[in-house]
Amino acid sequence: MIGGSAAEWRRKLELRADEELRVDVDLRLDLVPITGRVRNADGSQTGNRPPTAEEMNYCLPFIRAQIAIIKPKVIVALGKTAVDGLLGAERFKSMGAARGAWHAYADTPLRATYHPSYLLRQEGLVSAAAKKIKRDAWEDLLSVMERAELPISEKQRNYFL
Secondary structure (H helix, E strand, C coil), X not given: CCHHHHHHHHHHXXXXXXXXXXXXXXXXXXXXXXXXXXXXXXXXXXXXXXXXXXXXXXXXXXXXXXXXHXXXXXXXXXXXXXXXXXXXXXXXXCHHHHCCCEEEECCEEEEEECCHHHHHHHCCXXXXXXXXXXXXXXXXXXXXXXXXXXXXXXXXXXXXX
């Protein structure tokens, strides 16, 4: 992830809703590797667009190798591109179909959720649909915390309700 999306994801991991309401998650951010920036064979980045099939095929072996080396307890696939790369492009028609359930990648539990850039675009929206998207993403993170055996407070459980 690059730019505002990466910063937002880090912020969401720290989970500072605002200065008066802080919902803490017991995560050391230096122990939460974030990967997935797609680069072309010449080293240039794809920019703010989904990678082509060729670019994905070029980068996936590196991402798979990183996962094999790190051996995470849990993988969080952020957005449809990550889901397509790890679980197969033909498996899910939409991000909504992929999220909300556990999957597996190389025997590692995988949870799909919305990409931070998508969540950023929901900021300030007050429609029921926008609120549901935020709550869905939060429930995905709670599920990841449960699977990783991290403590979850009542305040965290009730956030976005």
